[in-house]
Every structure is written in C-alpha cells, then in structure tokens.
Amino acid sequence: xxxxxxxxxxxxxxxxxxxxxxxxxxxxxxxxIRANIKFSxxxxxxxxxxxxxxxxxxxxxxxxxxxxxxxxxxxxxxxIVDADMRKPTLHHTFYLDNISGLSSVLSxxxxxxxxxxxxxxxxxxxxxxxxxxxxxxxxxxxxxMTSFLAEVKDLYDIIILDAPPLLFLSDAQILSNxxxxxxLIVNTGVVGKAAVIKSKSILTVSKANILGxxxxxxxxxxSTYEYYYGKE
Amino acid sequence: xxxxxxxxxxxxxMLKRWLLILMLTILSIGVALLISYxxxxxxxxxxxxxxxxxxxxxxxxxxxAQNVDxxxxxxxxxxxxxxxxxxxxxxxxxxxxxTTPEKLMRQIExxxxxxxxxxxxxxxxxNSERAVKIANTIAEIFKEEIPVLMHVDNIxxxxxxxxxxxxxxxxxxxxxxxxxxxxxxxxLAMVLAYFLEKIDRTIKTEQDIEVLSLPVIGVxxxxxxxxxxxxxxxxxx
Numbered sequence: 001x002x003x004x005x006x007x008x009x010x011x012x013x014x015x016x017x018x019x020x021x022x023x024x025x026x027x028x029x030x031x032x033i034r035a036n037i038k039f040s041x042x043x044x045x046x047x048x049x050x051x052x053x054x055x056x057x058x059x060x061x062x063x064x065x066x067x068x069x070x071x072x073x074x075x076x077x078x079x080i081v082d083a084d085m086r087k088p089t090l091h092h093t094f095y096l097d098n099i100s101g102l103s104s105v106l107s108x109x110x111x112x113x114x115x116x117x118x119x120x121x122x123x124x125x126x127x128x129x130x131x132x133x134x135x136x137x138x139x140x141x142x143x144x145m146t147s148f149l150a151e152v153k154d155l156y157d158i159i160i161l162d163a164p165p166l167l168f169l170s171d172a173q174i175l176s177n178x179x180x181x182x183x184l185i186v187n188t189g190v191v192g193k194a195a196v197i198k199s200k201s202i203l204t205v206s207k208a209n210i211l212g213x214x215x216x217x218x219x220x221x222x223s224t225y226e227y228y229y230g231k232e
Numbered sequence: 233x234x235x236x237x238x239x240x241x242x243x244x245x246m247l248k249r250w251l252l253i254l255m256l257t258i259l260s261i262g263v264a265l266l267i268s269y270x271x272x273x274x275x276x277x278x279x280x281x282x283x284x285x286x287x288x289x290x291x292x293x294x295x296x297a298q299n300v301d302x303x304x305x306x307x308x309x310x311x312x313x314x315x316x317x318x319x320x321x322x323x324x325x326x327x328x329x330x331t332t333p334e335k336l337m338r339q340i341e342x343x344x345x346x347x348x349x350x351x352x353x354x355x356x357x358x359n360s361e362r363a364v365k366i367a368n369t370i371a372e373i374f375k376e377e378i379p380v381l382m383h384v385d386n387i388x389x390x391x392x393x394x395x396x397x398x399x400x401x402x403x404x405x406x407x408x409x410x411x412x413x414x415x416x417x418x419x420l421a422m423v424l425a426y427f428l429e430k431i432d433r434t435i436k437t438e439q440d441i442e443v444l445s446l447p448v449i450g451v452x453x454x455x456x457x458x459x460x461x462x463x464x465x466x467x468x469x
Contacts, residue, residue: 025453026452026453026454029450029451029452029453030450030452032450033449033450033452036449036450037449040447040449059452063452066452183449184446186435186441188434188435188436188437188451189434189435189436190434191434191435192433192434192435193433193434193435193440193443193444194433196435196441196444196446197444200444200446210446210447211447211449212446212447212448212449212450213441213446213447213448213449214448214449214450214451214452215435215438215441215448215450215451215452216451216452217452217453217454218451218452218453218454219436219453219454220451220453
C-alpha cells in the first residue's frame, strides 16, 4: 500500500514528506520532534534552531525543511535560513532561486526584506544562502549575523538555520553559539561514534545549547508503527 | 567498549551474519574436498608383524617368564634397529628404491603393544604394492640381520603383508579433513563476524546515542520505502 504511492512521488515529495504525506511515518516522527523540542527546554525560549551534523550528507537540509514545515503546520510563523554558504541546497527543496540571500544581507548588499522568499507551504518563508562568498566563516561570525538573527526573531516565531557540517568547518560551531538551540542530525548506520563524540565536544566548546540528536534514516524494527499509523 | 562477550551477543552476531558464517564454512569444506581429492596423493599402508621369541626355550633350564622378560626388553632395542639405516639401506638396495634411508624412515612406524612380543611394522607409501614389499622386506632383512647384530636368533615373521585387490588409502583421511575444515571455517567465520561487529562503530540505535550522553530528540525513518534505491533519498545538506 505504501510503496505503491511512494513510487509516484517527485523529488520534492520525498524531501518534504511533511507536506506531501502528512499521515506518513516520517511526518509523525517530525511532529514528535516538534513536541520534543518544545518540551526539552521548558525554561528557555528556543526560537533560533541550528540544524547541523558531523559530516556532509546526513540529511541536514531535509530535516531543517521538514521541522520548519511541522512548526508551520502548528500555526507558527517559520523562517528557514540556508546558512550553508558553501553548498546551499535549501532553495532546491522549495523550488526557489538563489540570486540573493543570507550572504547578500551579511555583506550589506541587500536588506532583510529583499531576501525573504515565500514558499508554497503556508507559514514557511525561506532565506536562501545567496551567492557563495569567499569568506563564509567570517560572515557568519560577524556582528551583522548577530543583529540579523535578532531582526528575524522579531518577524518570526521559529527560525531554523541549515548549517554546514561540524567536522572540518567552523561555520556551524560559530552559528551554534549564536542560536538558542542546536539539533545534531546523525545518519544512522553511517556515522561512527567517534565522529558524534567529536561533534558534541565541538558544540560544547562553543557553549551551544544542544537540544538533542535526531537519528536520520532510522530503521524501525517490527511493525508497531505501521499498526498505529500506517493505515489511513 | 566494555561490552562483555556473552552467549547472547555471540548468538546475536551469529544470526546477523549467518550467511557469512555459512558461506565460509561451506567454502572451507570445499577447499578441504579439493585438497583431499585432487592435491594430496593417496597414501597406502601395509603392515607386517614379527614375533620376538627364543626358539630354544624348551632346551634351557630357566624357562618361561625370565626369557619372555628378556625378549620384551629387547623389543625396545629392536624398534630402533628396524628404523636404523643399517636395515633400511639394505631394504633400499634389495628393492632398488629411489629413496634414502632417512626418507624411508619417515614412512615407517614400528610399534608393539604393551608387554607383547609382537612388533608391528607399518609402512606407508604412495604405491600400495610398494608399501607391501617394503614392509615384508624390512621384516625379512631384520630377521636376517638380528643374529649378526645381537647374536640371538629370536625373530619370527608372524604375519606377512599382503597385496590387496582394492587397496584403501589411509591418507588423506577425507572425513577427518572435512570435519577439521568445517570446524575451522566455522570458527574463523565466527571470529570474523564478531570482529566486524566490533569494528562497526556506527550509530544505529537510540541506545548508542544515549551512551554518548546526548539526548535523543527524535528519529526519522527512511522517507523512501525500502523497495527503492537507498542512495536517492539521502538528504542533501
């Protein structure tokens, strides 16, 4: 029943599962994540959330987009920022272009209002990465970035930042310090324990508020989930 | 990791990599079969028995136990003499064998049951007929040589090795080889499986994360169903 429907889905649908199939298992899992984010820090107002991972290809952008969507589905005003200025992909997910974006704001070439793009998902706006700058780390570390975050906080309830991987690049580390909370994506069965430990220590050093880990590509054992949610 | 190697973990590893274990076991059995049938040359065995016994017991005053005792003590000496180059060189000469006494010595096994006056001479050879010939020749030459060497004549050939119409090789022992191969293959596979399990340090379950003292905020299953190619659903970052 499931596989039949999935095969007809486009690239977008697979990535934005929370839009294309709200009753699917992953959609339900994203709603759980949404609830856990809120409950994990009852004493803190977590509004800027950084999504990062140890290495590339663990599903940061996909998770950032879907988490943004589930918050929007709850009625929140959501902004997703592509803070990965080295390999931006967020605009692809939402079928938008990447002419100007975060890098334009940080280099003071554009204003915030100019770079915000509305998406086809209600309640979700995005800021793409913008042109790839030669000095992404410096831009993210700048005071402009801090004031940018303060500015968007006035406009949106939840701001999700899609960051580069933690290991080998300091971008995510810098950003994690500026954000209220950090989510670490772990690609199950691919990333080793040592890499995750290293990522954790990197985040600890930058005094990041680690909200928790999201295990991506998680293999569910047994059919409990399908029994509860699989039927429509 | 300080996980203990328990029966459960072994069984778990076994179930997880049963195919690898099965394949390795079958493979090693196959190799053993191949070696036993095609590479190892079959070895045949022939056995001659000689009896160490004084012919002149009845003529002597002291009969029985003491003489037998002497013979028994001699047997140890005989065992060495049979395998000595003195005898073997002659055997080679008589049979015109293309070998050396040292090599021939390795083909011969001399044994006697405890407190028995019977000495078994076992000869192994690639050729069954030659094995029989060597065994018998050794016995004969030994019988001839002993009066010269020891000044006693107490050797009788009890049993002469016979040529068999359908000689059965004693080596290689195919069944034994197979059993050894199966056990070796299985243990190797288990070690390998356990090793693979140990070196796989990737994170797979929520427990793995909790060990690193990180909170798990959620899990996301494969968005794609397993029927489709895995690589295509990798989230781009």
